[in-house]
Amino acid sequence: MNKTTRAWLTGGIFGGLIALISGGLVGFLAGIIAGMVTGLLVAKHVVQRTPMEGFRRGAQNGLIAGMFVLVGQLLRGLLINPIIDPHHAGLHAVYTAALGGLVLSGLVAGLFGAVNTLPAPRNRAWSVGLIVLLVLAYPWLDQLLELRFMNEIIPVIVFVLMALGLNIVVGYAGLLDLGYAAFFAIGAYTTGLLASPHLGVNMSIWIAIWISAAVAAIFGLILGAPTLPLRGDYLAIVTLGFGEIVPIAVNNLDKLNINILGYNVVKDFDLTGGSKGLNPIGRPWLPFIGEFRADSPIPWYYLILIIMAFSIFFIMRLRDSRIGRAWMAMREDELAASSMGIDIVRTKLMAFSMGATFSGFAGAFYGSYISAIFPSSFAFDVSVMLLCMVILGGMGNITGVIVGGLIIQLADRLFLPQLSQLVQKLFEKSDIAVLKELNFASDFRVLLFGLTLVIMMNIRPEGLLPSADVRAELHSGDDDDAVVATGVKQTV
């Protein structure tokens, strides 16, 4: 399959599925996504000369991808919707969204194609700029299209942030951490204790979030220290152990009794609120905006975007520094690294605590955002889901982790529930009882993570978006960029 085909097929499948599952005005969004994916992939593989040529090439493929969106949208609007909701009219909306998706897909893909014809460093900057623009404009789109996805998208970004932190530990330093959610819990609970009436400390969230990150970092050191002498697989199991102990402890520290030499120092002290969790947790306050509110997600959205931007910036700096090199050297060969003067203990602990810091930060934000925390949000499957996010996109690669994280999180939080609803509605009238009972969102969720891990490990261990170097090594021989480029020129 040549790479242009692969580009529009990928974009088209993504867009088409989104349109099919969500229907309605989501079609526009599906078009934009299809266009973006197609445009980026085409631009990456085909060399164009002028912006016009680039635009045309991008738009052509974008339109092909848009056809998928159109088909998905029509299938949904004309075939499925009448079954699940016969009284629903709105055929106009179906056609508008279908055509809109098609056009937007072509347009967006064309834009990315055009931008890519700029000279070398600028094309990348512009592509990134375009994506940032789309991300910044999303709340407006959301309102315009009445999508109401904002409340799902904010936690998605929080989890992607955590995946970036985990990527430091797993991707850079090569330490498989199966208890990463523990630091998320520690961050969230620290905020919960400091910025809520539970202990009577109603600290401002702006301060609590930093303390939470610091506390998580310290726990990273404490829990990291015992694992230092362990080999990779044992280390993974021990981190899993800590990841289990923390939620158990949090769940059961609601009636804390401490006896020292027979004196009851602490009696029935409720530290963590047990399974009820802690709430309400304070929210951030800013001049002009006032206190952030649960029913208006936009300030939260921009706040987490800012945190995300800073995190990416700092992680990139770490990666390209002496410390980042030490992490990667340690991942490649611990013994050789120590013989080259790298202090393995320090380097490992630094990786653990840096990873924990990001997770603690994310936990603090999350706690404040949902205004409550429960021990059940930090179970083992959260750690595994984060691991999936890191592995799907490509370990050790920031872009890969973000893309992989977005795919898994959006699937988990938006599309699986929608698919589940859709299927349930479809089978509501059928005779097959089992199908009515099935809930895709909860009954297939774990399967999805599991399959992701097995398939990625066995078939594409480098991830969906490997760094160029790893790709070259794992797939040498099938690089047909040049062929594609000339082939394209002939057809044009």
Added chain:
Amino acid sequence: MATQSARTSAGQRTIPWVWISRIGIVIFFVLFLLVPLIGVVQEMIANPQLLARQLIIGLTNGAYIALIAMGYTLVYGIVEMINFAHGEVYMIGAFLALTLVGIFDLTEKTPYSIRVPMLLLILVITMFCTAMLNVAIERLAYRRLRNASKLAPLISAIGVSFVLQNAGLLWGYLRFPAMHGIMGNNAVAPKSFPSLLPNDNILEGLTAVFGENFKIRLAGKDLIVVIVSVSLLIALYLFIQRTKLGKAMRATAQDRSAAELMGIDVNRTISLAFLLGGAMAGAAGLLVGLYNGTAVFTMGFTAGLRSFTAAVLGGIGNIAGAMLGGLLIGLISALSDQYLSAKWTNAVVFGILVIILVFRPMGLLGEEGGQKA
């Protein structure tokens, strides 16, 4: 490179920070474990009958934990990977056994003359199926990764465990008429086994003779679980020690490439390890289902954790060690269930695991500086 790092971890010197971290961990666990333990000891002395009952439960738990631990230890001994999915194979075993009980329509009223051969048949079928399942898992999800880094098969195994767990969840939806409604009405809820094992107190007579102070409950099912488990374990041990295939396994565990040069089919030997481990897990699934009377799709994680800890405690790769470890972990978790509270038991088991791995990674019966440790 793998051999090099194994060598250095064995020969590496003790460095002060290791001790610092060890001291830290001791403080951590003293706070969490020892302080409550003082009260626990008092409680134990106060009621020896309860203690005796808990020890019996611990013994039966230990028996099935040892069965599952075999799977971890056999596989680790040969391919040096933690088969994270093994606990889920056991869970599938329990579900399969439950389904078969439903299909054969065994109930409390079935006479023993039919019940016993049927149960034996179910045992054989379950063991066979889980053995095949385990072999298939190795073939599909691990074999390709044998020469990759150590983490790749572990990650794949975590994936498999999630897939199996989800399969267990979906299994709950199966409601064929032939199953005689054994799955109940709620797919996700724990399933109940009919009580097919004798639950009468064998020691009733003792109370009659020695009076109320000697009132210990030992049910027929306690004995059955222990006897079946121990005979399976002995059979496995003899198989590995005495037969030619068992020798091939031990040789492969010692040195895979040398074994290959000696004409041992390494792929087949590895499959055999998974086969035996899977069979043991299946047997454990049936026994636990009958003993506890329930099966739930999340049961694999906890059981897997305990069994893995047992295998590590005894010295991973060491068959006798896994048996000893299983017994100890069974006793500890039964005591913890009773005297601490069931919700802390997993934390206790994990705490033990962490302590062993940090202080004595070769386990109780492992050799110091041995290759596998």
Added chain:
Amino acid sequence: MAPILVAQGIVKQFGGLTAVNKVDFELEAGSISSLIGPNGAGKTTFFNMITGLYVPTSGSFIFAGQKINGLRPHEVTRAGIGRTFQNIRLFAHMSARENVLVGQHTRLRTGLIGALLRPKRVRDEEAAAVTKANDLLDYVGLSRQRSSDSAKNLPYGDQRRLEIARALATDPQLLLLDEPTAGMNPQETDDLTKLIRRIRDERKITILLIEHDMKVVMGISEKVTVLDHGAKISEGLPYQVASDEQVIEAYLGKGAAAHGKSGRKSSASSPSA
């Protein structure tokens, strides 16, 4: 000249096995010396003890007047001992340049805060480190075009050279080379021998190598030490060692010295120095 490294009564036991048995050893500053011996003689174990990977069961190493046994590997490196490995251990997925940059780790100062905020001091340090890395790659003869390639994609000979460049990046006073010419053809071996001599002559770095190729050993070393079954059986100038009966016996087996004829390692008895 004063010795830069002194080993006193070094013993290393693994369980019941004695890998190195009471070895005394001195290394003159600015010299090139070789450690030879049959397979399993304890040479690499000896290296690993110097560099802190193993702790000697008894005995001590004194490097430039400072006792170094008991130090962790990275502290030994910081003290001024660089090494290469018998089976190449590069950072496979990092570029050649990054490998050399990692070698400079102990000589750079940037900490966590510096890496995050990247003030001018850090940027200058990083630029100097990259320059130094490029210079070192030039010095060992790796072409510029290859410096961005992954280490594992380099040809075998280049990987050996890169390992030397990486060790040099630690600014060593003493360089330990573990079979640097293993697996090389005669031309490559020759080039590498020249490189080793240049490192000593131009950079004044003391060199100790483990080597099986007797041509290299005899051609380059000023002193040869022979280990057999963990014990030092001979030491001296290359030609003295080569004619030592104990050495020939160790290599060729008992009785071979008397018959003194061809065998597996016949090059040992016919030095071409």
